[in-house]
Amino acid sequence: MSTEHTEVAVVGAGLSGCLLAAFLARRGYPVALYERRPDPRTGPVDRGRSINLALSERGLDALRRIGLDARVMADALPMRGRMIHPVDGEPQFQAYSAAGDRAINSISRGALNNALLTEAAALPGVRVAFDHRLVDLDPATGEMTFETPQGKVTAAASVVLGADGAGSAVRGQLLGHGLLRESLDFLDYGYKELTIPPLGGTFALDPEALHIWPRGTSMMIALPNPDRSFTCTLFWPTHGTASFASLGSPAAIEQHFAQHYPDLLPLAPNLVDDYLHNPVGVLGTVRCAPWQVNGRVGLLGDAAHAIVPFYGQGANCAFEDVVELDRCLDECADDWSAALPLFHHRRQANAEAIARMALANFVEMRDRVASPLFQLGRRVEQTLERALPGRYVSRYELVSFSTTPYAQVRRRVRRQHQLLGAVAGGAAALLAGVVGAAFRRGRRG
Ligand code: FAD
Known part of the structure; x- marks a missing residue:
């Protein structure tokens, strides 16, 4: 399929939809960006969504690629660690990185969305239609129906990409046509x-x-x-x-x-x-498969894999999706029928890995961070990071301050913990040996 000049429809002008529109326009695609809400730059602010979010390396890496990082970071507030507030007593600070110098960034969701929207809308070939809620989609033809304040309208595109969030209507349409399986936890x-x-x-x-x-x-x-x-x-x-x-x-x-x-x-x-x-x-986890149908309809961001927010990675992961889809289009010479399956193949294990790590981090944040044992473990880990730079790297550091694929992070951290267990076991055995020998010497003497 030659798609070099065919229109791509992106449903949802949220964080991933706007970034995606910008990436696609830079590749030379005409893009129609459909959003159910009015223009957020002029209309009322949407209540009920998180007001700010933590942006870390994966998100920043995506923004750097379109030259938007400096503008977004101008209003960011770096957070270098966790401040734990016990019920009684003074708050305690725990740095995120061993050297204490790395930070995740608190940014306004609205300001980030507006910056991405403004960037995308200014690019040649991008057309934004606000107040367009997708209510129907024919996956075979790419024909879409939208509810608008003027009534229902239809449009068609060669490729339709659902960036319409956790409750995705595009995903719902694929489900309704029996083309996808989903689980919502x-x-x-x-x-x-x-x-x-x-x-x-x-x-x-x-x-x-x-x-x-x-x-x-x-x-x-x-x-x-x-x-x-x-x-x-x-x-x-x-x-x-x-x-x-x-x-x-x-x-x-x-x-x-x-x-x-x-x-x-x-x-x-x-x-x-x-x-x-x-x-x-x-709060919940969305899993579905496949993330694409016939190289014509695709899903990304929360629409494909919403996760719980306890690792601060949902938007970061959605941005990384856009970078990966762009890479797949490069590798497949813009053949969507090859690029979309490749994208799904590469991203699904990573999305599953961060979904699991985010759930595990909930237990860590609500419970374990306050325990002295956890704090000791973090100090040991940070000592190892300083002693073995680049060889022992904590999970938090790999997730938040690198672009190592999430699935690799899980495997690497498992290996590191096994090694740590073996070293601790060896040290305990050595200590037991030394104590035993001293005991025997004592008895003899
Ligand atoms: P969304 O941002 O949800 O955008 C979807 C867009 O599609 C919206 O504009 C919506 O109006 C539009 N839309 C929906 N339906 C239709 C339709 N039928 N037709 C047309 N348009 C439609 N992530 C982080 O990285 N760091 C954090 O610190 C963080 N904190 C969070 C805290 C909370 C409490 C929550 C709930 C989430 C948090 N997240 C965080 C996750 C992050 O918000 C999401 O992962 C991210 O917004 C996903 O982006 P998206 O573009 O896929 O979807």
């Missing part, structure tokens, strides 16, 4: 956003850290914003005796936070109001 946890406003004109907490209040069955995190506020995200079961459903009255909310998050209460004067009015978002 929802957590019984939801999330709610709360705000810590600036205090006396400055940040109320250290802005160079991602703040965590690990509480076992619940957890709260806070990321800094350029206006010197923090956005907190409370993760808690949606139902049960200790859950979002269990707090109804302002007094109960205040009492709960006073008991479990005592240092937050004086910093968040609108806490009760935020709590009562902000929605509870759902």
Whole structure:
């Protein structure tokens, strides 16, 4: 199929859709970018999505390729580690990297989306249609139907790419035509956003850290914003005796936070109001296959593989998808019928790896980070990283500060832990031998 000049439709002008449109336009494709919302640069801000997010090396690598990294990073706030807030006592800082110099970046989701949209829309060949919600798709012909404020309209494209998020309508259409299998695993946890406003004109907490209040069955995190506020995200079961459903009255909310998050209460004067009015978002993992049909319809980003947010990698992974799809188009000389299957083949194991690591990190963040044993383990790990630079590298470092494919990260970390186990076992055996010999000598003497 010669597609050099045929139009590609990208459904969803979110983070991955805008980046994808920019990459495709740079390859010379005419691109129609369809978005169900009005133009976010002029319309009201979408509530209920995370306000800020952590951008790390994978996302930055993608932005660098289109020269957008400096513009996005101009408003980023680097976070060099975790600040753990116990119920009693002082907060403790844990650096993300052994040398303490590496940082993940808190950025505004809206500002990032707008920067990508502006970049894509300015490129020759890109046409953006807002207020276009995809409601129907014929995977055989590429004919799409959209609901718009003026009624239903149809359009067609040689290639249709679904970048329309976790609840993807494109995925739904492929499912409806029996062309795809999917599984949706929802957590019984939801999330709610709360705000810590600036205090006396400055940040109320250290802005160079991602703040965590690990509480076992619940957890709260806070990321800094350029206006010197923090956005907190409370993760808690949606139902049960200790859950979002269990707090109804302002007094109960205040009492709960006073008991479990005592240092937050004086910093968040609108806490009760935020709590009562902000929605509870759902969290889950989306898996599906195949991610493409006949080289004509494809999925990427959350539409193909939404994950839980506990590694701060969903958007980073979605950006990496775009880079990989671009690479596949290079290798397949823009033959979509070869490039889309290759893309699925290369990315699926990586998406599955980060999905699993993100779930595992939830347990680490809500529970283990507070334990002295975990903190000792991190110190041992960072000592090894300094002693064996490039040879022993922690999982966090590989995920957040490298572009090593996620599946390779999992394999490498497993090998490192086996080695560590063997070394620890050997050391224990050696120690037992030395102690035993000394004991025997003692008995003899
Ligand atoms: P989206 O950003 O969801 O974009 C989809 C777009 O498609 C939207 O604009 C939507 O309006 C549009 N759309 C939907 N349906 C239709 C339709 N039928 N027709 C037309 N348009 C449609 N990731 C990180 O990397 N770091 C983080 O720190 C981080 N924190 C997070 C915190 C929370 C609480 C959550 C929930 C997620 C977090 N993520 C984070 C994940 C990240 O938000 C997603 O992975 C990322 O937004 C995926 O981008 P996307 O372009 O695939 O989808």
